[in-house]
Amino acid sequence: MKTEFDIAVLPGDGIGPEVIQEALKILKIIESKLGLKINISEAPVGGAAYEATGHPLPEASLETARNADAVLLGAVGGPQWESIDFSLRPERALLGLRSSMGLYANLRPARIFPALVDASTLKREVVEGLDLLVVRELTGGIYFGQPRGVDTLEDGTRRGFNTLVYTEPEIERIARIAFDVARKRNKSVCSVDKANVLESTGFWREVVTGLHSDYSDVELSHMYVDNCAMQLVRNPKQFDVILTTNMFGDILSDEASMLTGSIGMLPSASLGEKHAMYEPIHGSAPDITGQELANPLATILSVGMMFKYSLDHEEPNAWIESAVESVLGQGVRTADIMSDGMRQVGTKEMGDLIAEELEKG
Ligand code: NAD
Numbered sequence: 001m002k003t004e005f006d007i008a009v010l011p012g013d014g015i016g017p018e019v020i021q022e023a024l025k026i027l028k029i030i031e032s033k034l035g036l037k038i039n040i041s042e043a044p045v046g047g048a049a050y051e052a053t054g055h056p057l058p059e060a061s062l063e064t065a066r067n068a069d070a071v072l073l074g075a076v077g078g079p080q081w082e083s084i085d086f087s088l089r090p091e092r093a094l095l096g097l098r099s100s101m102g103l104y105a106n107l108r109p110a111r112i113f114p115a116l117v118d119a120s121t122l123k124r125e126v127v128e129g130l131d132l133l134v135v136r137e138l139t140g141g142i143y144f145g146q147p148r149g150v151d152t153l154e155d156g157t158r159r160g161f162n163t164l165v166y167t168e169p170e171i172e173r174i175a176r177i178a179f180d181v182a183r184k185r186n187k188s189v190c191s192v193d194k195a196n197v198l199e200s201t202g203f204w205r206e207v208v209t210g211l212h213s214d215y216s217d218v219e220l221s222h223m224y225v226d227n228c229a230m231q232l233v234r235n236p237k238q239f240d241v242i243l244t245t246n247m248f249g250d251i252l253s254d255e256a257s258m259l260t261g262s263i264g265m266l267p268s269a270s271l272g273e274k275h276a277m278y279e280p281i282h283g284s285a286p287d288i289t290g291q292e293l294a295n296p297l298a299t300i301l302s303v304g305m306m307f308k309y310s311l312d313h314e315e316p317n318a319w320i321e322s323a324v325e326s327v328l329g330q331g332v333r334t335a336d337i338m339s340d341g342m343r344q345v346g347t348k349e350m351g352d353l354i355a356e357e358l359e360k361g
Pocket of ligand 1: 076282283295
């Protein structure tokens with residue numbers, strides 16, 4: 001079994017570097033527990049890279065990411081870059097990384113830790129025991145479709161436009177991922193589309209249905225995205241794996257995050273044929289940057305996913321999840337999941353407590 005790994009670390013902007021710092025503490029502990037050698041290469045992306053080099057995804061950072069066994073990303077973006085040209089905005093780094101590394105499958109588990117059942121804005125009985133997985137297509141759909149832009153018609157009317165397009169192979173490969181992961185879970189896939197209005201997602205439904213014959217042991221259902229948004233807050237436990245398009249997955253997984261207590265709790269894995277990237281689902285949270293208010297758990301949990309999917313070691317994911325459960329069980333909370341009677345800690349202290357718990361285990 002391989003024991004030496006190269007990890008590219010891309011902290012990014014805002015709270016990105018703060019949560020990455022805590023995730024690196026956890027990575028170091030697992031490295032020594034498993035007797036591995038982990039080589040870390042850090043590179044700038046997003047606004048930080050734009051300031052340093054004039055581009056949000058410099059070639060050198062992309063190369064560092066491409067040469068690694070896995071990439072760990074913080075978050076990018078911030079209000080100071082909102083007025084620059086779209087092609088140079090920090091968020092373009094994300095799209096660039098995803099498309100250049102072929103990261104077409106985004107896995108976003110939304111699982112509630114028992115200690116946080118009362119931190120959700122939904123009732124205990126609605127969320128207790130929740131464990132669903134959003135499988136979001138990541139390199140196609142409206143975020144990448146051409147043509148796109150803003151132009152002016154002959155009569156002087158300005159318009160903005162994007163294109164929602166999916167090819168059959170793009171739909172098939174993401175659907176296979178969803179069926180495959182469902183086989184290791186509760187064997188149920190709900191494919192979410194807007195087939196009643198959008199031809200491209202009607203086609204999505206047709207392709208997913210066609211592929212289902214290869215996976216007859218997995219139950220397949222279809223749901224319109226507006227209904228799914230409602231069902232996620234009405235009865236989220238009906239879902240096992242939600243398979244959906246790039247934009248619908250972006251929105252639904254943020255909604256699912258609130259079922260678990262906070263967007264600061266949700267990790268993600270973005271997988272392709274050759275590369276993989278791990279990141280919290282949240283953004284750079286400029287409103288809380290530099291105040292020790294960021295919850296580092298989503299990024300720490302992303303490290304667990306990295307070991308599971310890219311570094312050939314299953315155990316660290318379970319170790320990290322149980323360290324998180326144990327620390328939350330002791331009543332420790334960051335501000336975003338704080339409730340009466342709990343002890344509030346900052347970003348660093350939360351990272352330290354998880355690290356201590358891992359070292360004990
Ligand atoms: P956001 O996820 O950064 O923040 C949304 C809200 O959640 C904020 O109130 C924030 O304080 C809170 N929050 C987020 N992460 C948290 C954490 N770990 N702990 C505690 N609270 C947390 O989304 P936004 O405000 O819409 O966007 C801010 C910037 O981030 C924008 O520039 C946006 O483009 C960018 N963004 C980047 C990514 C990414 O890098 N993957 C994803 C989404 C948004």
